[in-house]
Amino acid sequence: MSTPPLGPRPEPVASRDSAFFWQGLRENQLLGQHCDGCQRFRHPPRPACPHCGSFDWSAVPLSGRGCVHAWIRPQHPPMPMFGDDYVVALIELDEGIRLLSNLCEVGAGEIRTGMPVEVFFIDVGESGARIHQFRPRAEAANG
Numbered sequence: 001m002s003t004p005p006l007g008p009r010p011e012p013v014a015s016r017d018s019a020f021f022w023q024g025l026r027e028n029q030l031l032g033q034h035c036d037g038c039q040r041f042r043h044p045p046r047p048a049c050p051h052c053g054s055f056d057w058s059a060v061p062l063s064g065r066g067c068v069h070a071w072i073r074p075q076h077p078p079m080p081m082f083g084d085d086y087v088v089a090l091i092e093l094d095e096g097i098r099l100l101s102n103l104c105e106v107g108a109g110e111i112r113t114g115m116p117v118e119v120f121f122i123d124v125g126e127s128g129a130r131i132h133q134f135r136p137r138a139e140a141a142n143g
């Protein structure tokens with residue numbers, strides 16, 4: 001039997017570069033940093049494009065769809081705010097960037113690399129902050 005989370009999860013801490021990302025989540029939008037110079041996405045957010053060096057970028061809504069690139073089920077050290085049964089996953093979005101998140105609504109024994117997933121959002125803390133989580137895509141059975 002697993003231990004449920006004890007107390008609230010920590011709220012995200014925004015930096016100058018990532019503020020748009022966290023603000024988007026508060027509004028149930030997964031936003032990506034899109035280069036105005038070469039039209040490519042990058043993540044995590046940073047001032048300059050790693051592809052072309054441009055400092056010009058836009059916050060563009062992402063599909064929220066992707067697949068599991070890698071995942072772990074942390075065992076130690078204990079993290080009481082997460083309980084003792086959670087999965088940390090690196091999700092490769094359809095747009096080609098990878099986000100670190102949690103994979104939910106699936107047992108660790110069912111997780112496969114390449115599994116299609118979709119984003120959803122949950123509240124954390126008491127300030128209106130929300131974070132992104134992923135779960136298997138409903139249409140995954142149809143390919």
Ligand SMILES: [Zn+2]
Nearest residue numbers: 035038049052
């Ligand atoms: Zn660029």
